Amino acid sequence: MRETIAWLGGEPLFATPLRIVRPAFPAVEDLVSDLETILDSGRVTNNGPFVVEFERWLSEYLGADTLVFCNGQTALLTMLKASGIEGGEVIVPAFTFPATVHAIRWSGAAPVFADILDDGTFRINPDDVRRKITDKTVAILAVDPYGIACDYADLDEIGRDRRIRVLYDSAAAFGTRLGGRAVGAFGDAQIFSFHATKAFSCMEGGALCSRDPTILRRARALRNFGQVAEGDFSEVGLNGKMMEVSALIGLKQRSGFESSRTVRLRSVARLREGLETIPGILVGKAPRGQEPIWLYLPVVIDEEAFGLDRDDVAAALQKENLHVRKYYSPPCHRLAPYLGHRDDLLPVTDYVASRILALPVYNDMKDYECDLIVQAFAELHAASAKISRLSSRDV
Amino acid sequence: MRETIAWLGGEPLFATPLRIVRPAFPAVEDLVSDLETILDSGRVTNNGPFVVEFERWLSEYLGADTLVFCNGQTALLTMLKASGIEGGEVIVPAFTFPATVHAIRWSGAAPVFADILDDGTFRINPDDVRRKITDKTVAILAVDPYGIACDYADLDEIGRDRRIRVLYDSAAAFGTRLGGRAVGAFGDAQIFSFHATKAFSCMEGGALCSRDPTILRRARALRNFGQVAEGDFSEVGLNGKMMEVSALIGLKQRSGFESSRTVRLRSVARLREGLETIPGILVGKAPRGQEPIWLYLPVVIDEEAFGLDRDDVAAALQKENLHVRKYYSPPCHRLAPYLGHRDDLLPVTDYVASRILALPVYNDMKDYECDLIVQAFAELHAASAKISRLSSRDV
Incomplete structure (x- = not known):
């Protein structure tokens, strides 16, 4: 037993730093064979077979069709654009990582901040959301803080009542379970992050999950520069493509x-x-x-x-x-x-x-x-x- | 010698398809050891040591400080934002991959199209750029079509004369040489792509090169969600981070x-x-x-x-x-x-x-x-x- 805490001169409790995250990835031996396939084929990105397989698994796990992205933030930008958000006001909690609010600005809309609940769950307060709705409101962009799922049922109802989009930035919440199953098919669309800091990681990566075929179709085009067929660019898109190597790591993360x-x-x-x-x-x-x-x-x-x-x-x-x-x-x-x-x-x-x-x-x-x-x-x-x-x- | 062309029933000239690109990557044996270091350390993204080394080499090769990105399009979005483009008009060739023009729209500005030269080089016509400048013009975003460098000297001069930004979408032009050295430090800033289709590829990747310390500082923050210090978000940023594995591949591509x-x-x-x-x-x-x-x-x-x-x-x-x-x-x-x-x-x-x-x-x-x-x-x-x-x- 040490005499005093480190601040008062004692030895640190942890001999080596206990960092805020401790990412764990598959052993390189488990990757080499597939990696060789990827590199030798030259098919390292652009919707390759590992991405397709990863999306198939995610769609099953999340309970609705899912597209993967190079990172969660790009999935978020795409979700807003695919949902038709180009202006107006989007209600969002201020208690979130700034990426959430930045995405609203990139879309061309203005954030309107709602407060969180005072119940120790840090989730957006649906009553405050109701108060903040105006005739300029086009969407609610709610957040699952620390992976704590917000009140999807209530928020989805607000969306239906007021005919505005309900979108979820669930960057932190991949793997969160509600009523016994993984969250993933709520609102008009929901995004997740697979960044290295996340519980389920592809190194960098993200996903968009939705039951709305129009949002999915637009998101698929947006992810590939807005292209729907060769030379036919219907949308102001970007490059949201996940690399094969990220999808490979994602597939390997499933078992554990x-x-x-x-x-x-x-x-x-x-x-x-x-x-x-x-x-x-x-x-x-x-x-x-x-x-x-x-x-x-x-x-x-x-x-x-x-x-x-x-x-x-x-x-x-x-x-x-x-x-x-x-x-x-x-x-x-x-x-x-x-x-x-x-x-x-x-x-x-x-x-x-x-x-x-x-x-x-x-x-x-x-x-x-x-x-x-x-x-x-x-x-x-x-x-x-x-x-x-x-x-x-x-x- | 075959009797007739394939369209008229002859055998195809190429027994196996000659595809539009044939990407080549390092052998997996040459990657395993570094890959193990990356995966075991858990430091797979967020400005890791391979990214830092890749940027050091790029800065030397391109002749000015260089930041890497998850892909070229994100470098392009960042270049516009870091240059202060938020509205107004940006002059751009219509003869380009749509990604160029999309980036202008994402920034909040409006594209104004300029014609190309009639000399077989497909480069933007500086005289038409001059004609298209109005008091709303904030920048020229020129392109190096197929990797053919546009007329940097003339365009840079227009920018100085008219006090507007001159930016280069050189997505296709990494490795193009002008007067015996690689292009890279022209205009206010210049971006490159390392996508799988490019001559120099990281699978997915991009870079921004500039002599302007303000643009570089802003771009560095923008790439990391606008964060300049813990909790201090000065910019409406995004996630532009290149993964370590992409930087590793980039470093291995240098020798060949x-x-x-x-x-x-x-x-x-x-x-x-x-x-x-x-x-x-x-x-x-x-x-x-x-x-x-x-x-x-x-x-x-x-x-x-x-x-x-x-x-x-x-x-x-x-x-x-x-x-x-x-x-x-x-x-x-x-x-x-x-x-x-x-x-x-x-x-x-x-x-x-x-x-x-x-x-x-x-x-x-x-x-x-x-x-x-x-x-x-x-x-x-x-x-x-x-x-x-x-x-x-x-x-």
């Missing part, structure tokens, strides 16, 4: 994913059990009937009860070699490109964003790693009075 | 590229020598002092002199198992998304686009393949009278 998902759920349960005994830590919750993939485990730090504020906690954990992130902070309505929206009242977003920390959750997380994370928080809380006295003396 | 370039030049010379003896074929030319990379060899078919029109020639060559393309036809002002511009008078573009064919040029092209291509055209011309008689009888 179910056990990775179980490890993530078990690790989050273990972290939760430990962290909830410490004053001033609110641990993010899953809505009933849902198993989020838990891209990270979000916790809200209440300075008064914990004894230190979020920024001090993050700095202290860094000294323990425990890397956490302040996702999603600052919230998007506080970022330079969106400051015109500054007057929006988003009280829950502002409260949470200034107190949030995202903790690592891995596909291969060990119980002792969870226990050390809990220990780091517990010891920090125990030392908080001493740290505060030292800090006030510094002043 | 100079000899590939030589093969391409020699093959084009051989094709030219043969094709120029056939009536009704105008072979694309290199401007003085320039060695284009010749992504394809463009030829213009004069129906009267050759005896068949371009579409019939393409169909007849297809039966010989010789795959050609009608790049860049239809020209962009004739495409659905740009029909508002239909009244633009672009006589050279319209003349060329209805008569153009792009012939394959490979990094490993064989002399006999060049000779068979010439033979295919020669025999087709010789049979053209007979074909025309048969066709008129069909009517």
Whole structure:
């Protein structure tokens, strides 16, 4: 047992850094043969056989036709364009990675920010969405924060009632289960990311899933520069093509994913059990009937009860070699490109964003790693009075 | 010697199809060790060491600081955004792959089409650019068709005189040499593609090269969702990141590229020598002092002199198992998304686009393949009278 926490001069709890993500990929031996096929054929991109097979599996897994993309952001740009978004207002949470809001700007529309729920799930508040709808609203672009699925049923209903598009940026949520099956066919369309930081990764990659044949047809053309037949470019497209090598890695990730998902759920349960005994830590919750993939485990730090504020906690954990992130902070309505929206009242977003920390959750997380994370928080809380006295003396 | 051409029932000249491109990649044995390093480290994207090394080499090769991207189109979108293009008019040739013009639309600006030169080089006409400049013009986005560098000196001068941006979509031109060195640091910025169809390929990939530190700084942020420091998003960015595996392939392509370039030049010379003896074929030319990379060899078919029109020639060559393309036809002002511009008078573009064919040029092209291509055209011309008689009888 060390004498004191790292911030006060003790040894770091983690001998080597526990990083915010720990991506795991197939062994190179398992790839060589297929890789040789790909490189020798010269067919390395442009809807090759591995992409086709990966899309077939994804369509089955997600429960609706799915197209893959070079990355999640390109899937997102494509989803907006394929849904006919070219102007007007799109309602979006400010509590999200800025990529979500950027995509609205790229489409030519303007973001209108909605607040999140005050229930520990960080999901967009459907009642605030209702309040923000005007005659300029063309779509809701909702988000699954940390992989926690937002209220699809309620949002889909708003879309039907008000005849606006309902689109889901589920970049973090591939593998999240709702009522026993993977989320994937909600709203008009839904996108996912397979970036290296994600629980299911192709290195870089994304997917668009939809039940709407028009959106799928347009998205397929948009992904290939808007081309529908040789020389016939019906859309202002881009290059959204996934490489064969990414699809190959995706196909290889399938077999281990179910056990990775179980490890993530078990690790989050273990972290939760430990962290909830410490004053001033609110641990993010899953809505009933849902198993989020838990891209990270979000916790809200209440300075008064914990004894230190979020920024001090993050700095202290860094000294323990425990890397956490302040996702999603600052919230998007506080970022330079969106400051015109500054007057929006988003009280829950502002409260949470200034107190949030995202903790690592891995596909291969060990119980002792969870226990050390809990220990780091517990010891920090125990030392908080001493740290505060030292800090006030510094002043 | 066969009795007749394939269209009239003879055996195809090519036993196996000669496709429009024949990409060549490193052998998998040469990649395994580095690939293992990449996959085991989990650092598969986000500006990893292979990307950094590839950028270092590119900056030296191109003669100015260079950033790499997931593909050329994303580099192009980024170039426009990093140059401050958000509206106004951008002058662009209609004789280009539509990706060029799409990027202008994605940026929020409007394309204004300029005609090409009538000198067999298919380059944008600087005098027509001058004529198209209005007080709304914010930039010229010129193109290097088939890798033939446009008139950088003249265009750069227009930009300086009129105080507008000069940007180059050199997607096809990586490896083109001007005055003995690779083109790369012209205008305000210049982009390249490393797509599988290109002479230098990373499977998918692109690069942005510039001497302007502001453009580079903005492009670097834009490529990473607009992020300049953790939580500080200054720009409406996207995900433009190149994967490590693409950078690895790029690094491995360096050693063979100079000899590939030589093969391409020699093959084009051989094709030219043969094709120029056939009536009704105008072979694309290199401007003085320039060695284009010749992504394809463009030829213009004069129906009267050759005896068949371009579409019939393409169909007849297809039966010989010789795959050609009608790049860049239809020209962009004739495409659905740009029909508002239909009244633009672009006589050279319209003349060329209805008569153009792009012939394959490979990094490993064989002399006999060049000779068979010439033979295919020669025999087709010789049979053209007979074909025309048969066709008129069909009517």
